[in-house]
Amino acid sequence: MLELKEFCCERNDRVLFKNLSLSVEAGDIVQICGSNGSGKTSLLRAVCGLNDSFTGEVFWNGMVRDTDIESFRNELLFLGHRVGLNKLLSPIENLKWSTGGKINWSEKDMLQALSRNGLQGYEFQPCFLLSAGQQQRAALARLLIAEELMWVLDEPFNALDTQAVDMLEVVMVDHAKKGGIVLVTTHHRLKIPGLRTIDLS
Template sequence: MHPKSCHKLEGQNLSCTRDDRELFAGLGFAVHPGQVLLLEGNNGSGKTSLLRIICGFREPDTGTVSWGEEAIPHYQYYSDMAYVGHLDGIKKELTVLENLKLSQALSQSGRLTIQQALDKVRLSGYEDTLIQALSAGQKRRLSLARLLITHNVLWILDEPFTSLDKQGITLMESLMAEHCANGGMIVMTSHHDIDLNGVDVQRIRLS
């Protein structure tokens, strides 16, 4: 379980313009422990731009994003946050086990050991497999295992169901629900509706 924290993720009066087109303006949200913020909208509506602002990768045209009482980006935020984008963020020249050991070395240890995480995402037995030998779905499962072995209260997920089959989607939803039940928070984009077993899901629809 994550240590109890008064931290919340909050956005105030956010706006973003790209190529002289206003994607959104006056946008606000607050995400507390145990909650999910789901960003919805068609391609080009500004979902990824908003996600990048929340990650601290780009600045909003107006407004602020804060973690706890402090505006991002700052060290504690990046210590508490994990981002999984369209690319899985894994080293293709390494094995499954080597990738997970590298991730663990760069962060605080999470609730699960490497073996427990591999069991959870159904990659047990693939420890010595090189990444290029994995299917797209297996690479996505490995990116989920990286979340489970590191201590990050806030998960930021850009289309996390990409490349996953029906079984993989169900697995992803169960891991997300478990993360929230343990006091975690999630901000995500998705073209799929989600079923998180009673988790409080806020939605922002961008158009």
């Protein structure tokens, strides 16, 4: 379980949000909403330990997150709003690199993940030759081999067509059904039963 207590965040001497408390249980999908500049990305980065411009406490499974930050990070998958690919490498090479050696998946499994994500025939092409939508699909293929419990996704629907949007929603729901947690920011209207929303505006 993830819990935030009395969370406040500032950027450039401006308060983005304050006194935010939130509990997220296994199986929850939580959409962080708000206008541009409201602090959605700052909140996600703070949860992940990538942003220290906040006050308040983050708890993971009942313990202060930073008491065992390595265990927390081993259960966390963060995908930022930039695709995070090395454009000189192929999708399969990027996927191998993205696991950091944490996941024991074969190259065959990774190729199947890329194919399922609409990249059949592009697995070995340098990413700079791919369209923006294909690059986003390559980055999101990481979800199909993920073993981490909590996914933190910042604008994952960017540049995706309708088919890819529908598939990503299915992948998120499947993860939640297995007891996973998803925190997501998006301007996309999600069609997910039981979706929780937090509005920072």
